[in-house]
Amino acid sequence: MKPLNLRNYILLSIKQVSPQIILLIIKIALFIFLCSIGFAVGYGLNKSSNMVLENYSSFSFKTNVSETRQQEILTEIRQLEGIEREIQGSASSEGMGKLIVFNSFAWIFESEEEDMPYILDSVDGTITDGRFPENNDEILISQELSNGMNKTVGDYIGIEEMLPKRFKITGVYEGKANVFISQNIVSNGYIFKIETDKINDFYNHLKTYDEISISTDRDNIIEIIDNIFYLLKAVGFLILIITAIEVTTSVSNLNKVYFTERLSEFAILQAVGYSERFILRRMMKELSIIISVGLVGGILLGQLIMTLFHHLYCVDRGIPYRIFEPGIIYFSIILSIIIFLLTYFPVKKYTKKMDWIDVIQQSNT
């Protein structure tokens, strides 16, 4: 094997390069894990069913309200403008504070069997696998929730904050919003589908009744979501940028230190007849190998952490969390390219300015 063969160098100096590779693996893995949580939050808030609040309103009568009064109120409500459909059941999302952290923020619709296709239709949903629920312990979920929870038709879910019992998944749908659809278990609850431009008037009217509890308190929820979403978005973005800067600068600085520690080696190579271009090219090949190994190792470790996190934390709590997110892999590749460039250009500049004979002379004195 040629003495200056690249493979020879990597194999012989594995001890020397291993801190760089290990550091890169850990940083990429942590970056991937952080991103996965960020993605989950963003996904949960953007893609889940906040949009259903644009058209749906749900309320239930308080326990002390008489049947007669309930009917009087319903009659008054039914006369309001913009009502597209009345459904007996409920739409709810409990434990907002906990749910919002991960992408489990999806509304649960509980309705009679005949209303389920209507609810599904309102989220542009089409069942791709299985069927509608036929019993109280069955549930239909979106494809994304299915992917996120790693559960499919025939599996059981028991989201403790949202669904305080176990449900068997009978169907999976593709649609524009994530909802859980199950059989009605609330006897005095109602869901009204309202035209979007009339929904504020509808809520204003509902709020005039002391006898009802609104489970889709739209203004309140939207305010909470807006506040948290913008905060999370700002903080998440900041963390992502800081992490990316930290990873790229620390690793590229380590690479630069690693380069400057080998000045006498490069000086003697120049002296015995290797050109500056040869040395720079060789250095960059080494870096490419180190960064590639770090990237692949980081992705694998990141996926392992994500898988462990999913199984050890999310599964029992029923928190949907994606184990594989291609976007994060692309981010990591971009990060690695930035690390390479942040090392390459300073080292190139340094090499151009360097007087190699000075290195030899200084070593002599």
Place this chain on the structure above:
Amino acid sequence: MFKINNVNLIYDLKKESQTYALKGISLKLEKEKFYGILGPSGSGKSSLLYILSALKKPTSGEVYYHEQLLNNIGNEKLAQLRKQDFGFIFQKHFLINYLNILQNVLVPVNSSEVKYVNRAKTILNELGLSAHIYKKPYQLSGGQCQRVAIARALINHPKVIFADEITASLDHKSAKKAMKVIDKYRDGATLIVVTHDPSILKEADEIIHIWDGEVKDKKEIGD
């Protein structure tokens, strides 16, 4: 072989007080001869060696190697010239730590061809290092490393061997032995040895005395 005309090498060019490492030097060096460059520390003898070997470019003046003006040659071509024609031994061995001794010797040719491996082993054997060829430089003493650097300078059958204060890390006996090995394996190459120890220049054909960056005296042995 070498011809240098009125060469100046000035350090700190941009500063007010400039330092002349070499001042108006003109020399002719013939092929296959052994030249000793003698002078006290800081006299400019190493600078002269760097100028001759094209490791440094003069501030002014011309340096010719085989009638070819080195001043105007690009870095890539100079590197090629050093690789093919020159062998270097510096005051410090500059061995590469992650390569073993044999691989270090093979660095200038970057080859694992049998002819080079055999030559490397033979020279290392002559230098008393046959038992250490698979060791790493950090497992050897300074003197042993310097002998490896000598073997490295001879591996590519150079036409010129530049040796800069090679006795600095060798005892007198080892230095004499090293000089003998260089002489044996130089195969007619021109040998230019910079030193402040005249005892290793007994075999030299000519000795150039340098003082304050100027050639004080150039004398053929036997004159």
